Amino acid sequence: MKGIVYKSTGSWYTVKAESGTFYECRIKGKFRLQGIKSTNPIAVGDEVDFELDTTSDVENGLIHAIRDRKNYIVRKSVNLSKQTHIIASNIDIVFLLVTINNPPTTTSFIDRFLVTAEAYGIEAVLIFNKIDTFTEDTSDEQLYLQYVYSQIGYKCLRVSALENKGIDELKALMTNKTSMFSGHSGVGKSTLVNALEPGLNLKTKKISDSHSQGQHTTTFAEMFDLSFGNAKIIDTPGIRGFGVVDMDKQEIGDYFPEFFALKEQCKFNNCLHKDEPKCAVKDALEKDEIAWSRYKSYTQILEGDDEHYRNDIYGEDRAENNEVVAQIQKGLLVLVGIEDTDSIEDINWLTSKIVNLRIFEDENHIMNLSLKDINGEMIIVSQFTLHAATKKGNRPSYIKAAKPDVAIPLYETFVRQMELELGKKVQTGQFGADMKVSLVNDGPVTIIIDSKNKE
Numbered sequence: 484m485k486g487i488v489y490k491s492t493g494s495w496y497t498v499k500a501e502s503g504t505f506y507e508c509r510i511k512g513k514f515r516l517q518g519i520k521s522t523n524p525i526a527v528g529d530e531v532d533f534e535l536d537t538t539s540d541v542e543n544g545l546i547h548a549i550r551d552r553k554n555y556i557v558r559k560s561v562n563l564s565k566q567t568h569i570i571a572s573n574i575d576i577v578f579l580l581v582t583i584n585n586p587p588t589t590t591s592f593i594d595r596f597l598v599t600a601e602a603y604g605i606e607a608v609l610i611f612n613k614i615d616t617f618t619e620d621t622s623d624e625q626l627y628l629q630y631v632y633s634q635i636g637y638k639c640l641r642v643s644a645l646e647n648k649g650i651d652e653l654k655a656l657m658t659n660k661t662s663m664f665s666g667h668s669g670v671g672k673s674t675l676v677n678a679l680e681p682g683l684n685l686k687t688k689k690i691s692d693s694h695s696q697g698q699h700t701t702t703f704a705e706m707f708d709l710s711f712g713n714a715k716i717i718d719t720p721g722i723r724g725f726g727v728v729d730m731d732k733q734e735i736g737d738y739f740p741e742f743f744a745l746k747e748q749c750k751f752n753n754c755l756h757k758d759e760p761k762c763a764v765k766d767a768l769e770k771d772e773i774a775w776s777r778y779k780s781y782t783q784i785l786e787g788d789d790e791h792y793r794n795d796i797y798g799e800d801r802a803e804n805n806e807v808v809a810q811i812q813k814g815l816l817v818l819v820g821i822e823d824t825d826s827i828e829d830i831n832w833l834t835s836k837i838v839n840l841r842i843f844e845d846e847n848h849i850m851n852l853s854l855k856d857i858n859g860e861m862i863i864v865s866q867f868t869l870h871a872a873t874k875k876g877n878r879p880s881y882i883k884a885a886k887p888d889v890a891i892p893l894y895e896t897f898v899r900q901m902e903l904e905l906g907k908k909v910q911t912g913q914f915g916a917d918m919k920v921s922l923v924n925d926g927p928v929t930i931i932i933d934s935k936n937k938e
């Protein structure tokens with residue numbers, strides 16, 4: 484018999500036969516699997532051939548073959564084991580659920596997911612969920628992200644699974660397709676499936692109060708037939724980080740559609756958009772036509788920088804657990820405060836000023852050398868308290884400090900520009916996190932540089 488895998492729990496697979504009957508199946512002995520090494524040989528969405536197990540009283544099945552997959556989404560676990568896991572196969576469209584906070588979804592996570600979808604040729608759509616909880620700040624941040632991703636060509640939906648907003652638009656995209664929901668734990672994947680099909684009554688759980696993280700409520704991927712538009716949905720367990728399965732360095736840029744579109748204009752046809760001259764991608768970046776967050780994700784993937792990415796996804800917990808998130812030996816601790824009228828010009832001016840400032844001693848103990856000269860390191864920490872206005876009363880006002888939608892992109896640009904200037908990685912704190920910063924101030928030398936007051 485032929486069937487489709489609707490659920491897999493490791494050793495048992497729930498398979499729906501063409502007749503519409505569901506069978507619990509196991510794998511019959513060992514059969515040749517397609518050439519991917521993964522922790523799960525058979526995934527939800529797989530088309531399989533199975534026979535009834537006559538040795539058992541109950542009507543269980545034995546899977547003896549798996550049909551060629553049209554596509555599949557694989558992720559590498561971001562822990563050190565480097566194992567790969569097929570999330571699902573034969574998917575027509577994947578929806579990544581993104582929440583601004585509770586839990587926060589980072590742009591590195593979004594980009595890694597999108598790169599994987601591009602690599603496997605699966606249409607990806609972003610669903611910004613929990614819009615009912617938005618404040619002015621989170622709404623601004625969401626609109627900024629929506630702007631970035633829709634410019635590239637990704638469809639973006641604004642949804643509230645809880646209040647049934649944006650559901651009809653979503654249903655229209657799901658018609659006649661097998662869809663998959665993915666995203667961090669707690670972003671509302673199962674809640675959204677329930678909104679689409681209330682009868683399913685899938686288990687959902689509120690996110691933890693202390694960490695704003697989901698509780699990994701859904702533990703296995705599972706497919707459901709929906710009662711509208713001949714649609715199927717695969718609900719999946721929340722994922723913490725998304726390790727991109729090994730790709731050729733050359734190939735990665737092609738999965739950033741906005742980079743790919745410019746590739747022809749780069750001087751070198753094998754341009755990696757890093758240090759090559761006359762690179763159209765870097766030109767566009769300078770002109771703000773490409774988002775810095777995208778470029779940062781690209782370089783992280785290019786450098787196989789899972790270590791840094793792990794820091795990003797675990798960073799908040801680590802800062803809270805008194806772990807060291809960044810450390811340097813000799814160089815500069817830069818505390819940066821972005822105000823609401825700042826722009827890319829301020830960033831450009833500041834970066835070049837900071838790296839060229841002659842504030843390090845030469846062999847004659849004269850402040851003659853710049854950070855570049857001494858090949859020093861840098862750590863950048865965002866600090867909006869720099870904008871404290873203290874004139875009135877005793878409680879400082881931070882009215883001048885920029886909101887996250889302005890501050891985060893500029894902060895990220897600042898970090899990236901510094902890295903380009905210095906030709907090396909810059910250490911960073913966690914934007915907006917509660918952190919302890921320690922400093923051994925040699926000299927001591929502390930300099931205030933204000934791009935709005937260039938004295």
Ligand SMILES: Nc1nc2c(ncn2[C@@H]2O[C@H](COP(=O)(O)OP(=O)(O)OP(=O)(O)O)[C@@H](O)[C@H]2O)c(=O)[nH]1
Nearest residue numbers: 644645669671672673674687688689699700701721
């Ligand atoms: N305010 C609000 N809360 C939502 C919305 N969608 C989901 N939630 C809540 O978010 C929490 C997590 O939702 P789930 O559906 O369990 O999240 P999940 O993505 O399936 O999580 P895992 O199964 O752990 O991967 C629940 O308390 C939901 O009620 C929404 O649109 N608005």
Ligand SMILES: [Mg+2]
Nearest residue numbers: 672673700701
């Ligand atoms: Mg769930």
